[in-house]
Amino acid sequence: MLQTRIRIGLGAVCLMVAILAGAGVAVSHGGATGVVKERMDAMKDMGGRMKAMAAMVRGRTPFDAASAKEAADAIAAHARDVPRLFPKGSRHGPSEAIEKIWIEWPQFVAEAKALEDRADVLGRQTVTAKSGADLGRAFGDIGRSCKSCHGRYREKK
Numbered sequence: 001m002l003q004t005r006i007r008i009g010l011g012a013v014c015l016m017v018a019i020l021a022g023a024g025v026a027v028s029h030g031g032a033t034g035v036v037k038e039r040m041d042a043m044k045d046m047g048g049r050m051k052a053m054a055a056m057v058r059g060r061t062p063f064d065a066a067s068a069k070e071a072a073d074a075i076a077a078h079a080r081d082v083p084r085l086f087p088k089g090s091r092h093g094p095s096e097a098i099e100k101i102w103i104e105w106p107q108f109v110a111e112a113k114a115l116e117d118r119a120d121v122l123g124r125q126t127v128t129a130k131s132g133a134d135l136g137r138a139f140g141d142i143g144r145s146c147k148s149c150h151g152r153y154r155e156k157k
Ligand code: HEC
Pocket: 020, 021, 022, 023, 024, 029, 036, 039, 040, 041, 043, 044, 046, 047, 048, 050, 075, 082, 094, 095, 096, 097, 098, 108, 109, 111, 112, 115, 142, 143, 145, 146, 147, 149, 150, 153, 154, 155
Protein backbone atom coordinates (compact mmCIF):
# COMPACT_ATOMS: atom_id res chain seq x y z
CA MET A 1 0.00 0.00 0.00
CA LEU A 2 2.66 2.46 1.10
CA GLN A 3 4.87 1.01 -1.61
CA THR A 4 2.17 1.70 -4.19
CA ARG A 5 1.79 5.27 -3.08
CA ILE A 6 5.54 5.86 -3.31
CA ARG A 7 5.57 4.34 -6.80
CA ILE A 8 2.75 6.58 -7.99
CA GLY A 9 4.41 9.63 -6.47
CA LEU A 10 7.64 8.77 -8.17
CA GLY A 11 5.92 8.14 -11.47
CA ALA A 12 4.37 11.60 -11.34
CA VAL A 13 7.72 13.18 -10.56
CA CYS A 14 9.41 11.32 -13.39
CA LEU A 15 6.73 12.39 -15.82
CA MET A 16 7.11 15.95 -14.63
CA VAL A 17 10.86 15.73 -15.09
CA ALA A 18 10.45 14.38 -18.59
CA ILE A 19 8.25 17.36 -19.40
CA LEU A 20 10.72 19.74 -17.78
CA ALA A 21 13.66 18.28 -19.61
CA GLY A 22 11.77 18.12 -22.88
CA ALA A 23 10.66 21.74 -22.69
CA GLY A 24 14.16 23.00 -23.30
CA VAL A 25 14.58 20.79 -26.33
CA ALA A 26 11.18 21.16 -27.97
CA VAL A 27 11.13 24.94 -27.87
CA SER A 28 13.76 26.46 -30.04
CA HIS A 29 15.60 29.11 -28.13
CA GLY A 30 17.47 30.58 -31.00
CA GLY A 31 17.89 34.24 -30.29
CA ALA A 32 18.67 33.88 -26.63
CA THR A 33 21.79 35.85 -25.78
CA GLY A 34 23.99 36.74 -22.85
CA VAL A 35 22.85 35.83 -19.39
CA VAL A 36 19.46 34.58 -20.65
CA LYS A 37 21.22 32.04 -22.86
CA GLU A 38 23.59 31.16 -20.04
CA ARG A 39 20.78 30.38 -17.61
CA MET A 40 18.76 28.49 -20.22
CA ASP A 41 21.82 26.31 -20.79
CA ALA A 42 22.19 25.81 -17.03
CA MET A 43 18.49 24.89 -16.69
CA LYS A 44 18.74 22.49 -19.65
CA ASP A 45 21.76 20.86 -18.08
CA MET A 46 19.75 20.34 -14.88
CA GLY A 47 16.91 18.90 -16.95
CA GLY A 48 19.25 16.39 -18.58
CA ARG A 49 20.71 15.38 -15.25
CA MET A 50 17.27 14.92 -13.72
CA LYS A 51 16.28 12.71 -16.64
CA ALA A 52 19.37 10.53 -16.19
CA MET A 53 18.76 10.34 -12.45
CA ALA A 54 15.08 9.46 -12.95
CA ALA A 55 16.13 6.45 -15.03
CA MET A 56 18.46 5.35 -12.23
CA VAL A 57 15.84 5.86 -9.52
CA ARG A 58 13.39 3.75 -11.49
CA GLY A 59 15.96 1.04 -12.14
CA ARG A 60 15.95 1.56 -15.88
CA THR A 61 19.65 2.24 -15.89
CA PRO A 62 22.13 0.62 -13.50
CA PHE A 63 22.74 2.41 -10.22
CA ASP A 64 26.03 4.25 -10.25
CA ALA A 65 26.74 6.17 -7.06
CA ALA A 66 29.55 8.23 -8.59
CA SER A 67 27.49 9.56 -11.46
CA ALA A 68 24.49 10.22 -9.17
CA LYS A 69 26.82 12.20 -6.92
CA GLU A 70 28.19 14.11 -9.87
CA ALA A 71 24.67 14.98 -11.04
CA ALA A 72 23.67 16.12 -7.55
CA ASP A 73 26.79 18.28 -7.28
CA ALA A 74 26.15 19.83 -10.68
CA ILE A 75 22.55 20.67 -9.77
CA ALA A 76 23.69 22.19 -6.45
CA ALA A 77 26.29 24.30 -8.29
CA HIS A 78 23.71 25.55 -10.82
CA ALA A 79 21.33 26.36 -7.97
CA ARG A 80 24.05 28.37 -6.23
CA ASP A 81 24.59 30.27 -9.46
CA VAL A 82 20.92 31.23 -9.85
CA PRO A 83 21.15 34.71 -8.20
CA ARG A 84 23.95 35.69 -10.59
CA LEU A 85 22.06 34.29 -13.60
CA PHE A 86 19.00 36.50 -12.99
CA PRO A 87 20.22 40.10 -12.92
CA LYS A 88 17.38 42.59 -12.43
CA GLY A 89 15.12 42.98 -15.43
CA SER A 90 16.87 40.37 -17.62
CA ARG A 91 13.87 39.21 -19.61
CA HIS A 92 14.97 39.86 -23.18
CA GLY A 93 14.57 37.60 -26.21
CA PRO A 94 12.77 34.30 -25.70
CA SER A 95 13.09 34.48 -21.91
CA GLU A 96 10.25 32.98 -19.89
CA ALA A 97 11.34 34.75 -16.71
CA ILE A 98 8.66 36.97 -15.20
CA GLU A 99 8.95 40.35 -13.47
CA LYS A 100 7.77 38.82 -10.18
CA ILE A 101 11.27 37.36 -9.76
CA TRP A 102 12.64 40.80 -8.93
CA ILE A 103 9.59 41.93 -6.97
CA GLU A 104 9.90 38.86 -4.75
CA TRP A 105 13.70 38.51 -4.96
CA PRO A 106 14.26 37.04 -1.45
CA GLN A 107 11.63 34.34 -2.08
CA PHE A 108 13.09 33.58 -5.50
CA VAL A 109 16.57 33.19 -4.02
CA ALA A 110 15.08 30.99 -1.28
CA GLU A 111 13.67 28.67 -3.97
CA ALA A 112 17.16 28.32 -5.42
CA LYS A 113 18.64 27.72 -1.96
CA ALA A 114 16.05 25.02 -1.28
CA LEU A 115 17.07 23.30 -4.50
CA GLU A 116 20.73 23.52 -3.53
CA ASP A 117 20.04 22.02 -0.09
CA ARG A 118 17.99 19.18 -1.56
CA ALA A 119 20.66 18.40 -4.14
CA ASP A 120 23.20 18.31 -1.29
CA VAL A 121 20.98 15.85 0.60
CA LEU A 122 20.87 13.54 -2.42
CA GLY A 123 24.60 13.89 -2.90
CA ARG A 124 25.21 12.74 0.67
CA GLN A 125 22.81 9.83 0.28
CA THR A 126 24.76 8.43 -2.66
CA VAL A 127 27.39 7.35 -0.11
CA THR A 128 25.07 4.86 1.61
CA ALA A 129 22.53 4.13 -1.15
CA LYS A 130 22.47 0.55 -2.39
CA SER A 131 20.21 1.19 -5.35
CA GLY A 132 18.67 4.00 -7.33
CA ALA A 133 15.40 3.49 -5.48
CA ASP A 134 17.14 4.48 -2.23
CA LEU A 135 17.51 7.95 -3.72
CA GLY A 136 13.84 8.14 -4.67
CA ARG A 137 12.67 10.38 -1.88
CA ALA A 138 15.54 12.87 -2.21
CA PHE A 139 15.11 12.85 -5.97
CA GLY A 140 11.40 13.58 -5.62
CA ASP A 141 12.21 16.53 -3.35
CA ILE A 142 14.53 17.97 -5.97
CA GLY A 143 11.81 17.61 -8.60
CA ARG A 144 9.38 19.44 -6.35
CA SER A 145 11.86 22.32 -6.06
CA CYS A 146 12.07 22.66 -9.85
CA LYS A 147 8.31 22.59 -10.09
CA SER A 148 7.72 25.03 -7.27
CA CYS A 149 9.99 27.70 -8.70
CA HIS A 150 8.66 27.26 -12.24
CA GLY A 151 5.10 27.50 -10.93
CA ARG A 152 5.84 30.86 -9.38
CA TYR A 153 8.47 32.47 -11.56
CA ARG A 154 8.39 31.04 -15.06
CA GLU A 155 5.94 32.23 -17.67
CA LYS A 156 3.43 29.57 -18.67
CA LYS A 157 3.41 29.23 -22.44
C1 HEC B 1 14.90 29.50 -8.44
C2 HEC B 1 13.91 29.14 -9.43
C3 HEC B 1 14.12 27.93 -10.30
C4 HEC B 1 14.49 26.67 -9.91
C5 HEC B 1 14.77 26.16 -8.50
C6 HEC B 1 14.55 25.88 -11.13
N1 HEC B 1 14.23 26.63 -12.21
FE1 HEC B 1 14.22 26.01 -14.15
N2 HEC B 1 13.67 27.89 -14.74
C7 HEC B 1 13.42 28.96 -13.90
C8 HEC B 1 13.09 30.14 -14.69
C9 HEC B 1 12.73 31.51 -14.14
C10 HEC B 1 13.12 29.73 -16.04
C11 HEC B 1 12.91 30.61 -17.27
C12 HEC B 1 14.25 31.27 -17.61
C13 HEC B 1 14.20 32.12 -18.87
O1 HEC B 1 13.54 31.71 -19.84
O2 HEC B 1 14.81 33.20 -18.87
C14 HEC B 1 13.48 28.30 -16.02
C15 HEC B 1 13.63 27.52 -17.17
C16 HEC B 1 13.91 26.16 -17.20
C17 HEC B 1 14.02 25.35 -18.39
C18 HEC B 1 13.84 25.84 -19.82
C19 HEC B 1 15.21 26.33 -20.31
C20 HEC B 1 15.13 26.90 -21.70
O3 HEC B 1 15.92 26.50 -22.54
O4 HEC B 1 14.28 27.75 -21.93
C21 HEC B 1 14.29 24.08 -17.98
C22 HEC B 1 14.51 22.85 -18.87
C23 HEC B 1 14.38 24.09 -16.54
N3 HEC B 1 14.14 25.37 -16.09
C24 HEC B 1 14.66 22.98 -15.76
C25 HEC B 1 14.79 23.01 -14.36
C26 HEC B 1 15.06 21.84 -13.54
C27 HEC B 1 15.22 20.43 -14.05
C28 HEC B 1 15.13 22.29 -12.26
C29 HEC B 1 15.39 21.50 -11.00
C30 HEC B 1 16.53 20.61 -10.96
C31 HEC B 1 14.89 23.72 -12.28
N4 HEC B 1 14.70 24.12 -13.57
C32 HEC B 1 14.89 24.52 -11.14
C33 HEC B 1 13.52 28.96 -12.53
C34 HEC B 1 13.94 27.89 -11.75
